[in-house]
Amino acid sequence: MTSRNWVKLFISTLLVGGLTTGIVGFIVRWKEFESIFVPFDFLEVLSVLLWLIGVGLIFSILSQMGFFAYLTIHRFGLGIFKSRSLWNGVQVVLILFVLFDLVYIRYNAFANAGESLVPYIGLAVLILVVALLVAALKVKATNKEAFIPAVFFMVVVTTIEWVPVLRVNEQSWVYLMIFPLLICNAYQLLILHKLNEKSQQQRLNTAKKPSR
Numbered sequence: 001m002t003s004r005n006w007v008k009l010f011i012s013t014l015l016v017g018g019l020t021t022g023i024v025g026f027i028v029r030w031k032e033f034e035s036i037f038v039p040f041d042f043l044e045v046l047s048v049l050l051w052l053i054g055v056g057l058i059f060s061i062l063s064q065m066g067f068f069a070y071l072t073i074h075r076f077g078l079g080i081f082k083s084r085s086l087w088n089g090v091q092v093v094l095i096l097f098v099l100f101d102l103v104y105i106r107y108n109a110f111a112n113a114g115e116s117l118v119p120y121i122g123l124a125v126l127i128l129v130v131a132l133l134v135a136a137l138k139v140k141a142t143n144k145e146a147f148i149p150a151v152f153f154m155v156v157v158t159t160i161e162w163v164p165v166l167r168v169n170e171q172s173w174v175y176l177m178i179f180p181l182l183i184c185n186a187y188q189l190l191i192l193h194k195l196n197e198k199s200q201q202q203r204l205n206t207a208k209k210p211s212r
Contacts, residue, residue, distance in 0.1 A: 002199040009188065009195055010064065016187050017060025018053040020180040025052035028175040056180055063184035066157045074149060084145065091152040098156050099124050110169045123174075127182070131155045134186045142193050150189055158185050 001009075025048075026033055036044040081087040102124045107117055131154030138150040158181050159166075165177045 001195055002203070005195045005199050009191065012191075013064055013184055013188055014057055014060045017063060017180050017184045018056040020183045021056025021059055021176065022049050022052045024179045025055070025176055028179075029172045032172070055176075059177060059180045060184050062161045063181055063188065066161045067153070067185065067188045070153050070157045088148040091148050091156075095152055095155050098159050099128060102127070102159060106166065106169070123178070127155055127158060127178070130182050130186070131158075134189060138189060141190065153189060154182070154185055158182060161185075 033048055036048060077087045077090065078084065081090065103117070103120045107115075107120045111117075111120070131151045134154050135147045135150035138146045158178075161181050162174075162178055165173045
């Protein structure tokens with residue numbers, strides 16, 4: 001990828017993260033912010049929106065760090081295991097392990113006596129469903145070999161990025177962070193091949209230009 005397209009990816013992902021968090025924040029934390037809407041206080045609404053966007057920019061940076069870390073890990077995995085099928089098998093095991101831990105460890109750590117397991121399973125299912133949908137779109141846009149890596153990135157890497165909030169387990173922050181992370185990660189994954197193709201075309205155009 002050319003430096004110009006990398007900058008475009010960085011800035012556009014920042015915007016996606018900021019705007020997504022700005023919208024999601026008012027929804028998931030409505031009870032906290034309801035008082036500034038009734039009666040409507042423009043300055044308060046604006047200040048909260050700017051704060052949420054700022055938080056979203058941080059989420060976006062975490063997402064981008066995770067994305068580029070995964071690209072590196074993916075290359076290492078292919079090099080170490082020497083076989084795409086074997087590396088895919090390792091990724092599937094890690095996906096299942098992370099989904100299990102996302103339910104089991106969180107329930108044991110934070111559930112009150114008699115509390116239902118359903119909310120904990122629900123979050124894991126949500127991430128898996130989003131991951132499968134994004135992976136299907138990635139396969140449609142590229143090739144079938146992209147499916148497992150896409151699911152791995154959307155499940156495992158997103159969960160790792162989510163850990164700071166998971167450890168606190170404050171419900172509004174759990175939901176405030178997961179949706180921007182999923183959207184930013186999906187955006188990067190689905191636009192990457194387009195930027196790579198654009199970068200290759202730009203290099204070809206540059207190479208074809210006659211030297212003076």
